[in-house]
Amino acid sequence: MLTIEHLTKNYGGFTALNDISLELEPGVYGLLAPNGAGKTTLLKLITTLLYPTSGRILWDGKEIVSMGEDYRAILGYLPQEFGYYPGYTPVKFLRYVAALQCIPKAKAEERITELLKMVGMSEYADRKMKKLSGGMKQRIGIAQAMLADPKILILDEPTAGLDPKERVRFRNLIHSLSQDRIVILSTHIVSDIETIANRIIMIKDHELLCCEAPQKICDRFAGKIYEVPAGKDYHVENGHPVVLSERQQADGTVLRIYSEEAVPNGTPVAPNLEDAFLSIYQEGEEE
């Protein structure tokens, strides 16, 4: 189990994360927050690439910064910007990463073949990295993070630049990887994690807002989300209805509205995670 205790990270006088406490068990965690909220900072603290200003992170009761190699051996990490040699092929790149991780050669070869198959890249194993599409590179990035069969897999914005088909493939892949391990993936795109995350971690104003099942987060907005045809009045006496989004229908545009009170011309609808996300961050993230 990964335990985060009262974690605070300051960059000079700026507090990026303030007093975050969490307990993570095997499963998929979606770290969902707007740009600049502190997602990468939190993930880097979990990888020990950054040190906390105060607070600590424990793996099965031991402080991760004191575990050294033992901790790195159970950790897989895909950085938000992952570096590779453009002239390398996926196989060569994965061999290189395996060597850095001191994985024995024979074992590495076996694992590389297995992983390339898992991420659907076997047929591109010998094509140069620079000639691969963004989504293909991301898949190799996930493969390198999985080399040591980590107990903790950290993926920072793994779906950036993926097309809809690749997003679906990615969701299936994450699902298949999540057996007996903690997977933490960050994104600001709700649909990427809505269906695969067991828990959603949200950060707002640099503090932990929640770590809950997606459905539970949606339930908090039950009775507060309405749809109103564009152009119709939706104002209420005392409240402040907020337009979250709009969509086109055959018979015109429909607004999706968050309101504490019933709105005129409004049809109550079941909240989805995007409604929750937009309602939670409606005032915008302070920098």
Ligand SMILES: Nc1ncnc2c1ncn2[C@@H]1O[C@H](COP(=O)(O)OP(=O)(O)OP(=O)(O)O)[C@@H](O)[C@H]1O
């Ligand atoms: N090395 C640094 N020095 C100073 N400020 C930093 C540093 N790294 C990050 N920050 C600030 O800390 C805050 C959180 O940054 P972070 O990269 O963790 O956000 P994020 O949620 O990952 O954003 P994004 O969605 O854009 O990747 C931002 O306001 C950022 O400007």
Ligand SMILES: [Mg+2]
């Ligand atoms: Mg980031």
